[in-house]
Amino acid sequence: MNVCYQNKDLECVNRSSLDSIQTAGLQFSVAQALKTKFYAARLKGHVSSPEDIRSLNDLKRIPFTTKDDLRESYTDGILATEFKHVVRLHTSSGTTGVPTVIYHTQKDLNNWTELMERSLIASGATCEDIFQNMMTYGMFTGGLGFHYGAEKLGILVIPTGSGNTKRQLQLMKDFKTTLVHATPSYMFHMASTMNEHGFSMKDFNLKKAYIGGEPHSENTRKKIEELFGIEAYNSFGLSEMNGPGVAFECVYKTGLHVWEDSYILEVIDPQSGELVKDGEIGEIVFTTLRREATPILRYRTRDLASVIPGVCPCGRTHRRLSRIAGRTDDMLIINGANVFPSQIEQILMKVPEVGTNYMILVSKDGALDKLTVQVEIHSKTFHGDMSELGVLKHKIKDELKASIMINPSVELHEPGSLPQFEMKAKRVVDSRIKI
C-alpha cells in the first residue's frame, strides 16, 4: 500500500508531543473564546484566562457547548475578532429553527484548506487526479471545503455542485474524472439512471469516491464500490468544526483519523457526560484548537460513534473514529426499545436482492408503536410479479428482528417506486403523535 503524508512528522507525532500541541491549542482557543460575548459569560466561574489551562486535564473545567448555545449566539455572540478581519461566514440551513453561524478569518480558511488537503493526500489523491465535486456549493460547507483542499493539492477541480445528473455523467466521461465527492444517495442515483441518460460504466475512468453528507453503513460503501468498481472513502465533518476535513480515512480504510492537532476529540456518555472507553459508542464532542474567529469549546455534536482502539498500519498516531452509528436525536424509541435507522440500513444493504432505496415508517397501532420498513427490490430480482417474493420478505423480516429486537412489518416495492433523494435522504417518517 502506498502511504503518502502531507506532513509526516505531524501526522505520526508521538502522543506526548501531541498532548503538548493540544494543550497549547486549547490555551489559544480559551484566549479567543474569552473575547466573545457568549464564552465570556459561559466560562465565568470555570476558567478566567488561558493560564488556567495547564494540561489537557483542565479541559473538564470547561462546560459543554450545545447547538442551542450556538443558535442563541446568532448572529455575533461567538465572534472573537473584529468584523474587518472576517472574510467568510457559513450558516447552517436553519430548517429546524434559528440558524447557526461560523465566521472565518483568512487564516482560518487557510487552516481548513490545509486539513482538507491533508485528508485528500491521506486517501491517496494526487495532483494527477481529476476531481468532480458533486456536493452543494454555497452555505453548505461540503462543496467549498473539498474545492479549496483539492486545488491546494494541485488537483484539477470540476466544480459541478450537486444535481443535473446527465451533465455530471457527460463531464465525467469527457474529462476522464478520477475522483468524485457526493452523498451515498447520489452515487446510487447516478448508477441507477446512467443507462437512461445513455451512459454505461465503461465510459468512465473513475477511481475513487468521497462519500459523505449523510451517515451510511459499511455495506453501503461496499455496494458503491462494487457498483462503480472503485474505492470509496468515508468523509466526516460538520459545519461547526469548519466542515469536511475534521476526520478522514487513510488508504487502509480502518476508521477516520481525527486531525488532533486541530481538534480535541472526546467521546462521552450522552446522559452522564463522562468519557466512555475506546471501542464504546458515545456522543462525539469536539473542541477547535486553531480557529481565530469562532472558537468552539467542547461542542456536543449529537453524533454517536466510538474511538477505534489500536494503531493504524499507516503509522498516523491521530486516533480513529468509527463511522457514525446514529445521532442522539435520531434514535427512535419503539415500544420502549432504542432503534437507530443506521441499524436497519446495515441489514438491508447486506441483502443482495434489495435495491438501494428504502423507507422507515413509525406509526401508532392502538396503544403500541408500529415499525414498517418499505424496501425496493433490486431490478435483477424483479420479474413483474411481487407475489413471488414471499420468501424474501420473511428473510428480511427475520434479519431485522434479530438485529433490532423488534418485529417490523416489511413491505416490498417495485424498483423505482419509492421516493428518490438526490441530496440528503429523508428515509424516516415518524407519524406518531408527539405528546
Ligand SMILES: [Zn+2]
Ligand atoms: Zn491510517
